[in-house]
Amino acid sequence: xAMRPTSGAAATAARDSKxxxxxxxxxxxxxxxxxxxxxxxxxxxxxxxxxAAQSQATVKSxxxxxxxxxxxxxxxxxxxxxxxxxxxxxxLKARLSNAQATQEEAAARLALAQKSSHSxxxxxxxxxxxxxxxxxxxxxxxxxxAGLKSADSQLDIARRAMDDAxxxxxxxxxxxxxxxxxxxxxxxxMPLFAMVNLRRLIxxxxxxxxxxxxxxxxxxxxxxxxxxxxxxxxxxxxRINPAAEAGxxxxxxxxxxxxxxxxLRAGMFAKGGITLRKSAVMPLLPLVALRQEDGASIVxxxxxxxxxxxxxxxxxxxxxxxxxxxxxxxxxxxxxxxVKLDGVKPGSAVKLPEPVRPAAAATGNRx
Numbered sequence: 001x002a003m004r005p006t007s008g009a010a011a012t013a014a015r016d017s018k019x020x021x022x023x024x025x026x027x028x029x030x031x032x033x034x035x036x037x038x039x040x041x042x043x044x045x046x047x048x049x050x051x052a053a054q055s056q057a058t059v060k061s062x063x064x065x066x067x068x069x070x071x072x073x074x075x076x077x078x079x080x081x082x083x084x085x086x087x088x089x090x091x092l093k094a095r096l097s098n099a100q101a102t103q104e105e106a107a108a109r110l111a112l113a114q115k116s117s118h119s120x121x122x123x124x125x126x127x128x129x130x131x132x133x134x135x136x137x138x139x140x141x142x143x144x145x146a147g148l149k150s151a152d153s154q155l156d157i158a159r160r161a162m163d164d165a166x167x168x169x170x171x172x173x174x175x176x177x178x179x180x181x182x183x184x185x186x187x188x189x190m191p192l193f194a195m196v197n198l199r200r201l202i203x204x205x206x207x208x209x210x211x212x213x214x215x216x217x218x219x220x221x222x223x224x225x226x227x228x229x230x231x232x233x234x235x236x237x238x239r240i241n242p243a244a245e246a247g248x249x250x251x252x253x254x255x256x257x258x259x260x261x262x263x264l265r266a267g268m269f270a271k272g273g274i275t276l277r278k279s280a281v282m283p284l285l286p287l288v289a290l291r292q293e294d295g296a297s298i299v300x301x302x303x304x305x306x307x308x309x310x311x312x313x314x315x316x317x318x319x320x321x322x323x324x325x326x327x328x329x330x331x332x333x334x335x336x337x338x339v340k341l342d343g344v345k346p347g348s349a350v351k352l353p354e355p356v357r358p359a360a361a362a363t364g365n366r367x
Contacts, residue, residue, distance in 0.1 A: 025305075025349040032339050033302060033352070036283045038332040041325050043318050044273030045214065047221070049205035051257065053196035053266045057171055059084065061186040062164040065092060074178050078169045078195070085167035085180070085192050092161050099151070099158035106151035110144035117141045173197035176266075196266050203235055203255040203270050209244050212251050214276050216240075221255045223272025225264065233257060233264065237274060279316045283326040287317070289338040290324070299330070300337040300344070307337070307348045 065087035072084045120137040123129045177194040180186060203223065207215060221235045235257035244251050253274070257264065289299045293309065301310040312329030330336070335352065337344070344350070 025351055026341070026344060027351040028302075028337075028353055030353045032337060032341065033335050034286055034289065034338050036285065036326070036330050036332055036334040036336065038281050039284050040281050041279040041284055041316050041318055041323055042275045043277040043316065044222075044275055044320070045207070045211055046271075046273050046320075047203075047205035047207060047223075047253065047255075048269070048271040049203050049255075051201045051203050051225075051264055051266055051268045051270055053173075053198055054200045054202045054256070055171055055173065055197035056176075056266075057173070057195045058191050059167060059170065059193040059195065061085075061087070061167070061190045061192055062188060063087065063092065063161045064185070064187050065089070065165055067180045067182050067184050067186055067192075069182060070178060070180065072175050072193075074175050077174050078172070080169055080172050082169045083166055084169050084175065087165040087167070087186060089162060089165045092158070092165055096155075096158040096162055099155040103148070103151035103155045106144070106148040110141070110148045113137075113141040113144040167192060169195060171195060171197055172199075198259050198262055198264065198266065201257040201259050201264055201266065202238075203257055205253045205255060205274075206245065206248065206250040207253045207274075209249050209251055212240065212253075215253055215274060220275045221272060222275070223270040225268045225270050227268075228263065231263075233270070233272075277316060279325045282315065283330050283332050283334075284323050285312065285314070285326050285330060285336070286338050287319070287322045287324055289336045290314075291340075300346070301330070302335040302337065302350060302352060305350055305352065307344060307346055307350060309346045310334075310336075 067085065068088045069086040070084070071086070072078055072082070078084060117137050117140070120129060120134045123134075173195040174197075175193055176196045179191045179193065186192065203221070215237060217237050217239060219237045221237065222232050223235070224232055235255040237253055238256045239254045241252040241254070255274075285299065290312075291298050291300065296311055297314060298309045298311050300307050302308075310329055313327045315325035315327040317324040
């Protein structure tokens, strides 16, 4: 007599079958896979250097005088033509008055010489004086003219000195350093103030001579500075020093940086990269996902909870960022494995986690 399996034995068999199917399906972690995203890929050359103001000036005294007033302190913005130093004008006024008097005296001498010359000309025509006497009188006119010209020049110098006693800002900018205080004696060519205009900065970066052939004017630069951890700044290469620095075999690359909001300051240290090449917006693949089989480049693509070997054709690579442009084989949204797990091969059943990171954010390996 045949015996039928009991209900308990049937339930046990069902559980064993379900457990076997579960054991055959590998549950993946979020760090095991990445979603392909379409982005722009850049190949960069790392650079670092110090920011300097492109437009800066050291304001110097043009006259010898006592400093009377310095109305603008350090760190304050000024506009071109604004008064930043006033010098004492007592001595300068005296010199101006003396120059004016000398000029007036020279003008009177010339007038007298010219009057005498006209009289002597009439006497010469009537032959009351000799030609030699007339020439002597005419020479007096020429000397008086030269004397007046010299006096005019001295008067102009004195007037300029009076104007120079009021020192004005030569550019728009910020007072960065004050060299004198009220009461001190200023002399010609003595520094009074230093100014910088921070609207446009220059990043001076040292680049190895071996990398210079890849650098050219117009290339874009992105960089960061301390104090702004979440902000990236941008600039562009404007010129390259033709000579290498002695002893370093490096050449200076000058990068122009617009600083309209004034966030950056001269002297800050910047670290970033020059964009040497960039791709169009294309699917990007983490290089850790790339595998080699029979000389072909493939990735393990997850489709319908199954692993499949997908051949890919790559374009531009950025080894520093660990990313590559996908020319063929993958599309945005595809899921690929970025770690190598034992027992996983084409055809393996897998369970995907949610959510999965985009490829651009996926990094690291799983042991």
